[in-house]
Each structure stands twice: as C-alpha cells, then as structure tokens.
Amino acid sequence: MLGYLVQHRLFGCCKIIRIDGRTVEVRLCDVGGRRLFSLQAFEGGDFKRTTLHAGALAICSHGQCSINALVDGDEAGPRHYRVIYEDGLGATVSEIELLPLPASLTDSLPARLLQGRTDPYALFSARHRLLVALARFNRQVGGLRALLASRIDLHPHQAFVAGTVILDPVRRYILADEVGLGKTIEAGIILHDLLSRRPDARVLVLTPGPLTRQWLCEMHSSFGGQAFKLADLHPIQSVDLSRWSKVICSTNFALDGLDEDLLAVPWDLVVVDEVHHLLNAPHLYEMVEQLSRSARDLLLLSAIPVRRRESELYRLLALLDPRTYAKDGTGEEAFLAIYEAQEPLGRRLNLLSHDLTDLESGEATNKDVIERLGRLLSLPILQEDEQLQALLAAAEAEPERAASLAREAHLTVSDRYRVNRRILRNRRERLISQDRLPAIIRMPTPLCYEPDQIEGEAVTAAEAMLAALAADTSLSRDVLRPFSRILLQALVDPIATLDVLVAVRDAKAATVNSYGREMLNAVVGLGGDRWTVQLHTACAGVKAHVDPRLLSAGLRLASNWRSSQSSSARWDAMVSLLRGEIAANRKTLVFAGFPGVAQRLATLLKDVFGEKSVTEFRSDLDDMTKEENVRRFRTESNVSIMVSDESGGEGRNFQFAHSLVHADLPWHLAVIEQRIGRLDRLGREAISNQVISHICVSAGAWESGLFACYHDGLDLFGTSVSGLEFALRHLQDEIVDAALTGGQDEMHDLVPRLQAIAAEERVRDDSEALLDEASYHAARAERFMHTPSPGIETALEAAFLDYFRVLAGGKGVSRHESADGAEGLWCLRPGNVRHGELTIVDKDAEGELRKRIGTFRRALAQRQRDAEFFTYGNPLFDAVVESLGHRLTGRTYAIVCQAAGAISFIGLEMIVAARPRLNASDISPSLLNLADAIFGARRRPLFVPLIQGQKVDGQQLATLRTSLSAKGEGPRWRDLSGDEVQQFVRRVDGDLSTCLNRAMEHDIPAARQVFARELAEPLASERKRIELQRRQLIEGGDAAGAAEADMLERYSALIDSWDIVLDGIGFLAVNIRG
Known part of the structure; x- marks a missing residue:
C-alpha cells in the first residue's frame, strides 16, 4: 500500500507516503500539500485506487x-506503466516510483475525451441546465446581479443609486440620500455586487458605534449571508486583519489603537457611514483621508450641506478625492466656480423643464423651448461647452427637434x-411630490409630569x-459637555443617577487627551460596547474639578431617592398612557436609552401588565433572544409593549409598532431621529401614515427646557433632521451650554435662535436642481427595477439542486421543514461533494463541512431571515457557480442513444462560447457587469461528424440531446466507457483526433463568424458609449477622471479582442448499432 496512487473524493490524485499504525500520510498531487488520514478513510470509501491516463506527467x-x-x-499489487522521459527514452516504472504532477498541467477537455475520461452525461446535462437557468436569471437586469440578489424590495430611487454606482468603473461616491431613504441598503447592494464578483475582496465598513450591529445584521441577513467580523467584539490585541477580509469597525474602536493596523491593509472597498460627523473629529478625518488614498473604491454615506457651507462640502469631497480637492490647490478655485454657478444653473434648468412640460400640453412652442435653451447656455460656465452649443445650433436649424x-x-x-458627479442625493420631499413615496406625518405628544419632592431634590x-x-474655566468644554449629557440623561432613574455619581466618586482624576476628547464627542447616544470606557473617561476628566460637597450631597439625595418606597411619578404617567394604548389594541415601542434603565422599566411594566404583555430588546441579550422577542412583539396580539435601550434604535425595523414612547430624553439630537426612524421607514404606510411620539418630560427640571429646544426650537419630533446634520454638533453644544449656564430659563430663551438656525439650514433653493436631476431619473431607474419572476426562480432552484445532487450524491440535498410550513427550504451539504472540493470563501471552524439551510425564493428569504438566500453573493452559491467555469468537471460526456425518426449520427458535440478577455482580479467589477450584459449567454453547440461529409441536422441533434432523461422517459441512451467509444470509432473507420483537428480548423472559425455578426451591434453601441464617457472624463481635467478614462480604454480593447472558448465536448452516437 505504501507508495500506491489513490483518488480522494475531494482532493483528487494522492500518493501514500507514510503509514504509522492506523494513521496514513498522503501527498496531495493535484492540489498540493500533505494530509493525515485514519486507515478507516481508506476502508470506508473516501479513497480508491487510481490509474494514470496516457499523457499524464510525473516525476x-x-x-x-x-x-x-x-x-x-491489479488491486493486490503495484501497477506498472510504460513511460517516456524528456530525452525520448522509455522505461517501465512502478507507481511506487512515480510522483504525479498536478493534472491541471496537461488536462483539457479534448484530452479527457481522447483518453476516455468523460463524465457521466447526467452531470454534463445538469451543468448545462444550470447554465441556461443562470443566463435567464441574469438577463432580467442586464448583468446587474446584485439587484436581484438582495432580500430587500427596492424603491426606484434606491435601485437607481445602486445601479448607477455598480455600473461605474470607479466606485467612489458620496451616497447622500436624506435620513430614512435607505443609504445603508444602497451601499449594501454595491458591496454585495463586489463580493459576488470577488468573494475574497477586502472590505472595511467604518461606522459610529451604535450602527455596527445594524451593519453586521444587514450584511448577513439581507445580502447573501456574508460573514463579516465585527472588530469591536474582540480584544484589540486579538484583531487579526491579515486573516479577516471583511471587517466592520466602529470609529471609536479605530481611535483606540486600531488605526495603524487599518491603514496598513490594501482594502478593495472602504465604506464610511455618517461621514459628516468626521468634520468635527480631526483624528478620524485624517484616518479616513489616508484610507481614501489607499483604497481602490470608497463609499461615503453622508448628509451633504446646503447652501452657504461650501467649506464643509469641499472637505467632504477631499475625502472622496484627496488629489483633486487638495488643501490650497487649484481644485479649490475650480470647485468654488462651479459651486457658485449651481443656483443660476438650477433656476434656468427648472424653467427649461417647465417649458418642455408646457410644450407637451400645447401651452408652449418650439420657439419658446429654443429661447429658453439659449438662455440656459448663455451662462458663462456653459458658453465654452462645444457639445451643448452644438445642441442649441441643431435646435435652431431644426425647430421640430427642439x-x-x-x-x-x-x-x-x-x-x-x-x-x-459622484454625489447622489435623493430628497424625501421631491420623491413625495413625484408620487414615488407616500407622506408620513410625525405627531409629537408631550407626557408631562410633576416629580415628587425626593426626586426633585436629587x-x-x-x-x-x-x-x-x-463655572470652572479650567475644565475643557469638550469634557464637560459629554459628562453633562451622561448625568442629565441618568436623572430619569435613581439607580442610573447614583451609578454615575458613584463613578465620579471612584474615578481617578486624569487629563483627557485629544483622542479621548474626540472619542467622547463623537459618541452618538449612550450604551453599547464602549459604554464603560465612555463613562470612566468622562468621570476621570471632571473628577479634579468637582466640588466634593456638591458630590456628597448628590450621592446622599440620589441614595434617598433609590431607597424611597414611593412610586415614580414618571413611570406612573407612562403606565397610564400605556393602559390606553393597550385598550386601543395598539403596539407601543418604549425607548429607555440610559444603560440599565430599560431592564428595570421592563420589570416594572411586567408587574403591572403581566409577563406575557411586555417584551424587551437590549444590547446585553443574545441575538437569538432579541430576534425571538421581536417576533413575538410583531406577531402575537397579546404582546403590546416592547421596551428597548438605544440598541433598538440602530437601524432596526419596528414599523409595525403603532406608537413610540421616549421614556428618557437623550441630549444627543441624532438619537431622537434614530428612535423615530424605527417607525418612520420606507413601507410605514402599510401600518399607518402617522408616527406618534409620546415624550416623557419632567416639569421644572432642565429636561423641560430640553424638550422646548427640541420641539419648539428645532421641530425635532415633527420633522426629520435632514438639512440639520452639519449643524447638529453645534446645536447640541449650544443647548447643553445654555442648560449649564442658565438652566431651563436660558434654554427657553434659546428657542427663537434655534428656530432661525433650523429654518436657515433646512432652506432649499434652485441650487438643488442639478443634484436632484442627477440622483434619480425615472426612465433610467426602470432598468434597475426588474425582479425575477417566480417561474425563473423555481427554474433556477430546480437546475441548481439537480446539479448539486449529481455533485454531492443523494444525501447532498434534502428538503427542510419550514417553520410556517412553506415549501422552498433546502438543506445542502457541501462536504458531500465528490468531484473536487468547492472553493467556499467563508469557511466555518469545521472547514465548511456544515450543512447549509436556505432557499432560492426571494419571498421566502424575506420572511425567514435565519435561512440563507441561495443567490449571487451567497458563499455556497458563488462557489458552485464559480465551479461551472473554472473546473473541467461536468463538461464532457460520451453516450449512445436510439431515437425513432432521428437521422443517424456519430461524432462530436462541441459547446463553444464567446468570452471577453476580462479577468476579475485586474478590472473593475462594474466592467464585468457590463461585459456580462453583452457576452453572458452566448453559447452554441457545434455537431462535427466523425466522417467528413456526413449529413448533420444540428437543430435536431441539439433538441434530441437536451431531451434525454435519466428517468427512463424519451429516447433510450446510456453512457459509454473510453473503450466503448473507441469501438464505435473503429466500426466506422474514423479517428477522434482527426475529427477534433478538423473542428478546430474549420467549424470553430465558422462559429466565430456567427458570433461576430451577433456581437457587432452591441459592441458598436458599447464602444460609442465608452468613447462619449471617456471624452467627458478627459474634458473634466481631474486626475480621477483621467484614471477612469484609461480604464475604460483598456476595457474597450479587451471586449473587442474576445475569444472563442470550448465550454464542453461530448461523443454522441445516434441510431448507431454497437
């Protein structure tokens, strides 16, 4: 047995090199390396003796x-081979002396056919049916696979944004849709497209701490089951970016010492969420700027400033394109020129749009339109544009084309x-005006109460x-403000208040450095993985400045409040409200954001309303418990209340709740929007056209002044923060400063100023027009809105499962019972695959041998988020699809069949395809998408008779061959061994090699001419589009545009130099007697 050559079901050809008791060491000849196996593996069928075929190479x-x-x-002893050395000499050698070289060095489809190593026809046929099903699936979006592959039902504006970026060779964009319009979904689709094209791509998502889990959940559940690592869940010293290719990291965790490691990685795509917050965080801004310089693609999710904030916009653009928008460079002058032109351009564009509309209704003439176009093009910035001036001249010459x-x-x-052009921003108001979205009304209702004496004193x-x-001028406001926000929100609850004061008492005084101050002020909301660091840093920073007598008094009164047996006036008011909501059969989401308060409040409400009426969503609960609690809140009629800490505001969809209660009032403005956004989401209209917020407010405390600032000053509960994003930091600083210096009186006095700032920040003018037009175009969006029909989904499901069954055997595929009894859930076992190991990128601890439960049906995947969605971007699905084109398995056959009415034929079937010379590793995924749309499904069979001159009916043979069934239906057929093929060939005095050479010399060149005629029009159209785009990029004059133009030129050359490739080959004998 030692030295024998064996075949492993996964690793191919192996050589036994050592036996030690019951342990056998083998050398993996095909895939490289060595492995240990138990002797039982050889006895159980994982290995079998193998014979080297003629032409194989060995040492x-x-x-x-x-x-x-x-x-x-024979099976009992070593096998001997006649071999030919490189010098031409021959010898007879035992297999014990031979070390086979990898089969890939000599293997090919023709070689397999000539050597009699064809696959079963069932495998060939299953692969063919899967390729056909995939081609039909892909045609629905012209190659934009990611738009079909998410579980999300996209709105047109989301599809337009994602599709625009996916088709761009340079994926560097600012995604700036207003709050609640789905920037995360758009970015997820773009990211999903990259990973479906390049499963091993390195991706970094950098986001504020409260949003990290939202990203983790969305990437796993909505976009193909992608396995991202959340860095924040690991000790910083154990974060291994050399092994982690897909990473989500909070900005604070990055600042804690991970920044150098992040900058050392050559990321393919960096996604940064809430980028506008970085403008007030110099260390983070510098880190993202460096990431931008090194990453190939970049998505910045950000609000963008309205008029009068050109410096902030320039700094955002400097993150997107650091070279063009460098500090003190010529780019700034060009930017200011086009920035100042936005309002007159927008105004005259709007007037032209009105005239075009009036022309359709007969209220304007072609002359009016031409005059309006002339007015637009008379603007100085447009006067030198030859293309635009040529359009005006053409309209004047041919008014009917105006x-x-x-x-x-x-x-x-x-x-x-x-x-x-790399900013895309949709506005809710505009989408509503175009009937693209329904209007949702936000309705705030204050729930004011009078605190009792003991609460009031504390x-x-x-x-x-x-x-x-x-009053202590030596204390930095950048430390005082964060600490104040913590303590002021803690005043909702005696235990929370006491916890903060005890933390101050026990803290060791320290000076907070610039990184610490930036971390404290970058935090949005309280709690989460970094809460302890946040609290201790703030307390250490103020400790040296705290008056010990005031701290002692605060501790004593807070302790008294905690020990008091009287009920809380705040909670009494809330209980009264909730009784009415329950009586009206309304589900209510209650936010208590300060850490620990949600758990205590939930306990109280369970005591009042019963254990089964109240459920919880807290960051300290495990994911399965949280999901089960959400399911009960959504589906069970007796569960009326869910109490959540701030983790429930992190992108979750709770739109099925009827109303919202703010049990405490955060001193971070953005947290209010996060909470309301759980209900005010796309699709809310299915539940209600309103979002009602009940806000608990203590009369006479600073909290009442905070409510006045939020409600009366900023209309924060009635209107989204869209438009205020660049003022949020300044506004919340002004509010807390007013409280610290003058209490609630000064906060009330601040309201008129807040009203004026909000009105100025939210104002929209004609400068919005260009961005509005470019960010959504209804006709273009239609291209991206196709979804697979149920028939195409089920056809893909059937074809994929048939192919996987052949690969993995009968036990590789089984039905899985759905929780709701729905059909369409399947259990796939990749560990059972016999024809070589699948290359699955996301391996588990067991080496991806675990079973995978999922569905091919989008509607079912949307309902059952715990199941995998078997589509593009899913690691197993991608591995199987990748195997179709990169492995020789399933691409050969040899059969004989008897078919009544068919003409006799003996010869070869050759499946040829037209392929561009594109490599996924050296060209943008967007260009692969475009090439797919042109070349994706271009395959055709060629039937080559063994004897030249034999009559061939290709259409009849193709129909016959694809009709063959393994179930005993239709014509009778069977697989042929290599020896049987040679017997058929000798019977007609033929020669396979001669036939093959004739096909290569004549039939395949003829097929190329057919492909060339089919491709002429789409390639010409693509070249024209590319040339126009290149000219515009070059005229733009910036470095990024020039780089993109070069890439497009290379892409154009590659698709023009397409090849004919042999995708499959088979020996076919029809009505030939054996």
Whole structure:
C-alpha cells in the first residue's frame, strides 16, 4: 500500500507516503500539500485506487516523464506503466516510483475525451441546465446581479443609486440620500455586487458605534449571508486583519489603537457611514483621508450641506478625492466656480423643464423651448461647452427637434455641471411630490409630569453640581459637555443617577487627551460596547474639578431617592398612557436609552401588565433572544409593549409598532431621529401614515427646557433632521451650554435662535436642481427595477439542486421543514461533494463541512431571515457557480442513444462560447457587469461528424440531446466507457483526433463568424458609449477622471479582442448499432 496512487473524493490524485499504525500520510498531487488520514478513510470509501491516463506527467528518479500506457497491475499489487522521459527514452516504472504532477498541467477537455475520461452525461446535462437557468436569471437586469440578489424590495430611487454606482468603473461616491431613504441598503447592494464578483475582496465598513450591529445584521441577513467580523467584539490585541477580509469597525474602536493596523491593509472597498460627523473629529478625518488614498473604491454615506457651507462640502469631497480637492490647490478655485454657478444653473434648468412640460400640453412652442435653451447656455460656465452649443445650433436649424435636443442638453448639464458627479442625493420631499413615496406625518405628544419632592431634590442637586463645573474655566468644554449629557440623561432613574455619581466618586482624576476628547464627542447616544470606557473617561476628566460637597450631597439625595418606597411619578404617567394604548389594541415601542434603565422599566411594566404583555430588546441579550422577542412583539396580539435601550434604535425595523414612547430624553439630537426612524421607514404606510411620539418630560427640571429646544426650537419630533446634520454638533453644544449656564430659563430663551438656525439650514433653493436631476431619473431607474419572476426562480432552484445532487450524491440535498410550513427550504451539504472540493470563501471552524439551510425564493428569504438566500453573493452559491467555469468537471460526456425518426449520427458535440478577455482580479467589477450584459449567454453547440461529409441536422441533434432523461422517459441512451467509444470509432473507420483537428480548423472559425455578426451591434453601441464617457472624463481635467478614462480604454480593447472558448465536448452516437 505504501507508495500506491489513490483518488480522494475531494482532493483528487494522492500518493501514500507514510503509514504509522492506523494513521496514513498522503501527498496531495493535484492540489498540493500533505494530509493525515485514519486507515478507516481508506476502508470506508473516501479513497480508491487510481490509474494514470496516457499523457499524464510525473516525476521519478530519472526525472520528468509522461505516461505512455498501463502495463500491468491489479488491486493486490503495484501497477506498472510504460513511460517516456524528456530525452525520448522509455522505461517501465512502478507507481511506487512515480510522483504525479498536478493534472491541471496537461488536462483539457479534448484530452479527457481522447483518453476516455468523460463524465457521466447526467452531470454534463445538469451543468448545462444550470447554465441556461443562470443566463435567464441574469438577463432580467442586464448583468446587474446584485439587484436581484438582495432580500430587500427596492424603491426606484434606491435601485437607481445602486445601479448607477455598480455600473461605474470607479466606485467612489458620496451616497447622500436624506435620513430614512435607505443609504445603508444602497451601499449594501454595491458591496454585495463586489463580493459576488470577488468573494475574497477586502472590505472595511467604518461606522459610529451604535450602527455596527445594524451593519453586521444587514450584511448577513439581507445580502447573501456574508460573514463579516465585527472588530469591536474582540480584544484589540486579538484583531487579526491579515486573516479577516471583511471587517466592520466602529470609529471609536479605530481611535483606540486600531488605526495603524487599518491603514496598513490594501482594502478593495472602504465604506464610511455618517461621514459628516468626521468634520468635527480631526483624528478620524485624517484616518479616513489616508484610507481614501489607499483604497481602490470608497463609499461615503453622508448628509451633504446646503447652501452657504461650501467649506464643509469641499472637505467632504477631499475625502472622496484627496488629489483633486487638495488643501490650497487649484481644485479649490475650480470647485468654488462651479459651486457658485449651481443656483443660476438650477433656476434656468427648472424653467427649461417647465417649458418642455408646457410644450407637451400645447401651452408652449418650439420657439419658446429654443429661447429658453439659449438662455440656459448663455451662462458663462456653459458658453465654452462645444457639445451643448452644438445642441442649441441643431435646435435652431431644426425647430421640430427642439424638445429632444433640449432634453439631451438638460441631462448633459445636470450630469456634467453639478458640483461633483459622484454625489447622489435623493430628497424625501421631491420623491413625495413625484408620487414615488407616500407622506408620513410625525405627531409629537408631550407626557408631562410633576416629580415628587425626593426626586426633585436629587435632580436639583445633580444640576447644581453641573452648574458649578460650568463655572470652572479650567475644565475643557469638550469634557464637560459629554459628562453633562451622561448625568442629565441618568436623572430619569435613581439607580442610573447614583451609578454615575458613584463613578465620579471612584474615578481617578486624569487629563483627557485629544483622542479621548474626540472619542467622547463623537459618541452618538449612550450604551453599547464602549459604554464603560465612555463613562470612566468622562468621570476621570471632571473628577479634579468637582466640588466634593456638591458630590456628597448628590450621592446622599440620589441614595434617598433609590431607597424611597414611593412610586415614580414618571413611570406612573407612562403606565397610564400605556393602559390606553393597550385598550386601543395598539403596539407601543418604549425607548429607555440610559444603560440599565430599560431592564428595570421592563420589570416594572411586567408587574403591572403581566409577563406575557411586555417584551424587551437590549444590547446585553443574545441575538437569538432579541430576534425571538421581536417576533413575538410583531406577531402575537397579546404582546403590546416592547421596551428597548438605544440598541433598538440602530437601524432596526419596528414599523409595525403603532406608537413610540421616549421614556428618557437623550441630549444627543441624532438619537431622537434614530428612535423615530424605527417607525418612520420606507413601507410605514402599510401600518399607518402617522408616527406618534409620546415624550416623557419632567416639569421644572432642565429636561423641560430640553424638550422646548427640541420641539419648539428645532421641530425635532415633527420633522426629520435632514438639512440639520452639519449643524447638529453645534446645536447640541449650544443647548447643553445654555442648560449649564442658565438652566431651563436660558434654554427657553434659546428657542427663537434655534428656530432661525433650523429654518436657515433646512432652506432649499434652485441650487438643488442639478443634484436632484442627477440622483434619480425615472426612465433610467426602470432598468434597475426588474425582479425575477417566480417561474425563473423555481427554474433556477430546480437546475441548481439537480446539479448539486449529481455533485454531492443523494444525501447532498434534502428538503427542510419550514417553520410556517412553506415549501422552498433546502438543506445542502457541501462536504458531500465528490468531484473536487468547492472553493467556499467563508469557511466555518469545521472547514465548511456544515450543512447549509436556505432557499432560492426571494419571498421566502424575506420572511425567514435565519435561512440563507441561495443567490449571487451567497458563499455556497458563488462557489458552485464559480465551479461551472473554472473546473473541467461536468463538461464532457460520451453516450449512445436510439431515437425513432432521428437521422443517424456519430461524432462530436462541441459547446463553444464567446468570452471577453476580462479577468476579475485586474478590472473593475462594474466592467464585468457590463461585459456580462453583452457576452453572458452566448453559447452554441457545434455537431462535427466523425466522417467528413456526413449529413448533420444540428437543430435536431441539439433538441434530441437536451431531451434525454435519466428517468427512463424519451429516447433510450446510456453512457459509454473510453473503450466503448473507441469501438464505435473503429466500426466506422474514423479517428477522434482527426475529427477534433478538423473542428478546430474549420467549424470553430465558422462559429466565430456567427458570433461576430451577433456581437457587432452591441459592441458598436458599447464602444460609442465608452468613447462619449471617456471624452467627458478627459474634458473634466481631474486626475480621477483621467484614471477612469484609461480604464475604460483598456476595457474597450479587451471586449473587442474576445475569444472563442470550448465550454464542453461530448461523443454522441445516434441510431448507431454497437
């Protein structure tokens, strides 16, 4: 047995090199390396003896040789081969002396056929049916697979944004849709497209701490089951970026010491969420700027400033394109020129749009449109644009074409003369006006209560301690403000208040450095994985400045409040409200954001309303418990209340709740939007056209002044924060400063100023027009809105399962019972695959041998988020699809069949395909998408008779061959061994090699001419589109545009130099007697 050659079901050809008791060491000849196996593996069928085929290469003591023929050998002893050395000499050698070289060095489809190593026809046929099903699936979106592959039902504006980026060779964009319109979904689809094309791509998602778990959940459940690592869940010293290719990291965790490691990785795509917060965080801004310089692609999810904030916009663009928008560079002058032109451009574009609409209704003439177009093009910034001026000249020469030419000019100006073509931003107001979205009304309802004496005294003591700290000019406001927000929100609850004061008492005074101050002020909301660090840092920073007497008084009064047996006036008011909600059969989501308060509040509400009426969503619960609690809240009629800490505000969908209660009032403005956004989401109209917020407010405390600032000053509960994002940090600082210096009176006095700031920040003018037009185009969006029909889904399901069954055997596929009894769940076992190991990127601890439960049906995947969605981007699905084109398995056959009415035929079937010379590793995924749309399904069979001149009916043979069934239906057929093929060939005095050479010389070149005629029009259209795009990029004059133009030129050359490839080959004998 030692030295024998064996075949492993996964690793191919192996050689036994050592036996030690019951342990056998083998060398993996095909895939490289060595492995240990138990002797039981050889007894149980994982291995079998193998014979080297003629032409195989091997190494022996005299050097490299090729196998000429098997001389002798049986199961009992070693096999001997006739070999030919490189110098032409021959010898007979035992397999014990031979070390086979990898089969890939000599293996090919023709070689397999000639050597009699064809696959079963069932495998060939299953692969063919899967390729056909995939081609039909892909045609629905012209190659944009990611748009079909998510579980999300996309709105047109989301599909347009994602599709625009996916088709761009340079995926560097600012995604700036207003709050609640789905920026995360858009980014997820783009990211999903990259990973479906390049499963091993390195991706970093950098986001504020409260949003990390949202990203982790969305990537896993909505986009193909991608296995991201959340860095924050690991000790910083155990984060191994050399092994982690897909990483989600919070900005604070990055600042804690991971920044250098992150900058050392050559990321393929970096996604940064809530980028506008970085403008006030210099260390984070610098880190993202460095990531931008090194990463190939970049997505910045950010609000963008409205008018009068050009410096903030320039700094955002400097993150997107650091070279063009460098500090003190020429780019700034060009930016300011086009920035200042936005308002007149927008105004005249809008007027042109009105005239085009009036022309359709007969209220305007072609002359009116031409005059309006002339007014637009008279603007100084457009006067030198030869293409636009040519459109005006054409309209003046042919007035009957004025409408189409004016629309082309409108699109050109919108695309070329907005501030930056890589900003995409949709506004809710505009989508509502176009009937693309329904209007949702936000309705705030204050729930005011009078605190009892013991609560009032404790709150007053804490406020007095803060006021004293504010008077200390040596204490940095960047430390005082974060600490104040923590303590002021803690005043909702005696235990929370006492916890903060005890933390101050026990803290060791320290000076907070610039990184620490940035971390404290970058935090949005309280709690989460970094809560302890946040609390201790803030307490250490203020400790040296705290008046010990005020701290002692605060501790005593807070302790008294905690020990008091009287009920809480705040909770009494909330219980009264909730009784009414339950009586009205309304589900209510209650937010208690300060860490620990949600758990205590839930316990109280369970005591009042019963254990089964209340459920919880807290960061300290495990994921399965949280999901089960959400399911009960959504589906069970007796569960009326869910109490959540701030983790429930992290992107979760709770739109099925009827109303919202703010049990505490955060001093971070953005947290209010996060909470309301759980209900005010796309699709809310299915539940209600309203979102009602009940806000608990303590009369007489600073909290009442905070409510006045939020409600009366900023309309925070009635209107989204869209438009205020760049003022949020400044606004919340002003609010807390007013509280610290003058209490609730000064906060009320601040309201008129807040109203004026909000009105100014939210104002919209004609400068929005260009960005509005470029960020959503209804006609173009239609291209991206196709979803697979149920028939195409089920056809893909059937074809995929048939192919996988052949690969993995009968036990590789089984039905899985769905929780709701629905059909369409399957259990797949990749460990059972016999024809070589699947290359699955996301391996588990067991080496991806675990079973995978999922569905091919989108509707079922949307309902059952715990099941995998077997589609593009799913690691197992991608591995199987990848195997179709990169492995020789399933691409050969040899059969004989009897078919009544068919003409006799003996010869070859060759499946040929047209393929561009594109490699996924060296060209943008967007260009692969475009090439797929042109070349994706271009395969055709060629039937080559063994005897030249034999009559061939290709259509009849193709129909016959694809009709063959393994179930005994239709024509009778069977697989042929290599020896049987040679017997058929000799019977007609034929020669397979001669037939094959004839096909290569004549039939395949003829097929190329057919493909060339089919491809002429789509390739010409693509070249024209590329040339126009290249010219515009070069005229733009920036470095990024020039780089993209070079990439497009290379892509154009590659698709023009397409090849004919042999995708499959078979020996077919029809109505030939054996």
